[in-house]
C-alpha cells in the first residue's frame with residue numbers, strides 16, 4: 001500500500017478538525033474527516049445557546065475562509081460575537097459542505113493503531129499505515145487506513161464530575177435526574193421551569209460557572225423567576241482573581257463574564273461556599289439533594305446541581321498508540337508546561353504547532369480542545385495555528401510548520417484560572433488561587449458590572 005496516497009484521517013468535524021481539513025486541502029493532501037454526530041460542529045451545537053466571548057474575527061480559520069470564498073461565503077461582521085449555534089450554522093456547516101464527501105457523519109472512531117502492530121510491537125512500526133476503526137450510526141463497522149491521524153475530537157463528551165477528588169461523588173450517578181454538566185439554556189421554557197424559583201448548586205470556577213451564575217441571577221430578577229437562588233461551590237477561597245481578568249482581559253467579553261458572576265454574588269442571587277470539596281450527593285426525604293463535603297459539612301438541600309468542573313480527554317480509542325502525554329494534564333508532554341493552569345492563564349501560552357504536539361508515535365497529533373487535555377484555557381485561534389503547523393509538517397514543509405503566525409490575547413489574570421489550591425498560594429499577586437477557607441461568603445455591596453449577563457457573551461474557556 002502506498003502510504004502517501006492514503007488520506008489523513010481527521011477525527012471530529014468541529015472547529016479544529018474542519019480547519020485541519022482546510023489546511024490539508026490547501027496543501028494538496030486529502031483529508032477524511034470522521035464525525036460521530038449527524039452534522040458539522042455536533043459538540044458546538046450542544047451549547048448553541050451560549051454566546052462566545054470571542055468575536056467572529058477570532059473564530060474563523062484563514063485557510064477555511066479561503067476555501068469558502070469561492071462559494072460566495074462572507075464572514076459575519078468580525079467585531080460581533082456569535083453564539084455556538086451561529087458558529088455551527090454560519091461557519092462550520094458551510095465549511096463542511098465545501099469539503100463535501102471528505103466529511104463523513106455518523107462515523108464514530110472507536111480505535112486507532114498501526115496496521116498489524118499493537119502498541120508493544122517495534123518491528124517495522126514506522127512503515128506501517130494507520131488503521132482506524134469506525135462504528136457507523138447504522139451499526140456497520142469499518143476499517144480505514146490513513147497516512148497520518150489528527151485527533152480533533154474535543155473533550156465536550158467527557159465532562160469532569162462533581163466529586164472533589166476527581167471521582168464521581170458518592171451518589172452522583174444516582175442523582176443524575178437533578179444534575180446537569182452543561183450551562184442550562186434558560187431560554188428554553190422547559191429548562192427555565194426546571195430552575196425558576198429553585199435553589200441550584202453551581203459547582204466550578206471557570207467561565208461556564210460564571211455564565212451559569214449570571215444566567216440564574218437574570219432568571220431571579222425576571223417575572224417568572226422569583227425565589228431563584230444559586231449556591232456557588234468552590235474548592236478554593238475567593239481572591240482578587242476568582243472572577244478572572246475583568247476589565248484587564250484582552251478579550252473583553254471573557255472578562256465581562258467574571259464581572260457578571262461577581263454581580264450575581266454581590267446582589268445576593270448567589271451564595272458562595274468556599275473550600276468545599278464534594279464527597280457525596282445524598283437525597284433528603286423530599287428528594288432534594290444534599291451536598292456533603294470531604295470535611296463532613298452538609299449543605300442545605302438544593303433542587304438542582306450544575307456541575308461545571310471542566311473536561312477530560314477521552315483516550316480510550318487511542319490505547320494502541322504510543323502517545324507522550326503529561327501525567328497530570330493528559331496533554332502532549334511538550335505542550336503541557338505551556339498550558340499548566342498552575343502557572344499560566346489563557347494568554348500566556350505561546351502559539352505552538354507540530355513540535356509541541358508530536359508523540360513517540362510519529363504521524364499522530366492531538367489538536368484543538370483535546371490537545372489541552374484537562375487544561376481549561378483553550379482558544380479556537382490556538383487550534384487554528386496548531387492545525388496550520390501540523391498540516392505543513394505532514395506535507396514536509398518544516399519551514400512553514402515551525403513558523404509562528406499568531407499572537408494570542410492576554411487574560412489579565414497572572415497565574416490564570418489556576419486549578420491549584422495550596423494554602424500558601426493564598427496571597428499570590430493576582431494568582432488564580434486562594435486559601436480554601438471553609439465558610440459561606442457574601443461579597444460586599446453591589447459592584448458595577450461591565451456587561452449585563454444578558455448582553456455578556458458567554459463562553460466555556462478557562463475552566464468551563
Ligand SMILES: Cc1cc2nc3c(=O)[nH]c(=O)nc-3n(C[C@H](O)[C@H](O)[C@H](O)COP(=O)(O)OP(=O)(O)OC[C@H]3O[C@@H](n4cnc5c(N)ncnc54)[C@H](O)[C@@H]3O)c2cc1C
Pocket residue numbers: 011012013014015016017034035036037040041042043044047050051052053054059107108109110152153154155156157208317367368369370378379380381383458459460461464
Ligand atoms: C461553552 C463553550 C464556550 C466556548 N467559548 C469559546 C470562545 O468564546 N472562544 C474560543 O476561542 N473558544 C471557546 N471555547 C473553547 C473551544 O474553542 C471550543 O470548545 C471548540 O468547540 C473546540 O473545538 P474542537 O474542534 O477542538 O472540539 P469540538 O468542538 O468539541 O469538536 C469535536 C468534534 O469531534 C466529534 N467527536 C468526538 N469524538 C469522536 C469520535 N470518537 N469519532 C468521531 N467524532 C468524534 C464531536 O462530535 C465534535 O463534533 C468554548 C468552549 C465551550 C465548551
